[in-house]
Amino acid sequence: MKALDKDLCEERCFHPQTICLAKAAMLDDRRVRELAEMFKILGDPTRIKILHALSRQEMCVCDIAETLGMNQSAVSHQLRTLRAARLVKFRKDGKEAWYSLDDDHVISLMCQGLEHISHTDGR
Template identity: 55%
Template sequence: MAKESVGQGACGHTGMVEAVKKGMAGEAVLRDLADLFKVLSDHTRVRILHALLKSELCVCDLVDALDMNQSAVSHQLRVLRSAKVVKYRKEGRHVFYSLDDDHVVSLLQDGLDHVME
């Protein structure tokens, strides 16, 4: 008896499968989402984001709050900035960082709620 190949309607739920396919985001969008999760998968970056969830902070405040060196914090902030997860503003010689928008706040808060459940 020949096996039916996967992806050829083997389960008989073609209507449901077609509806799912039509509702799925495009490959480029899903790749971008995977890249966002990669950025969020670093413990140091999550620590920075958690601090920024509490308040806008300048680099030197992040260094003090996280007990890290300035070079390491700045490097991680560049990664977060390029991923559009944080934004910055300059005030004199200080650069202040905050979470980019409410979506990032929600993503972090939902993630925290989930792991603390």
């Protein structure tokens, strides 16, 4: 057996009940695309930094830019992307734009992702 084939079944086999259950639970194509898009948006290091900063407190764009060492225009571009994905929300207070996480689900995504990359299982 070739080294590349180690993760394949050695004999072709099917388990009809397993296949039937898996097909019944399959996400529809629209949900798959939406989830893939969300993970793509979360795949950017700058956006992760912004979300992490906002997980602690609401912040104005100036403060986010200063915290990340970026200019406001670059931060604003990332915030628009995060807002379009409903990961952050904003409010205006006079001339200031304040951002916060859209809801607790965003914190859960961050926490679960951190937990996943932090745990060790003896591999």
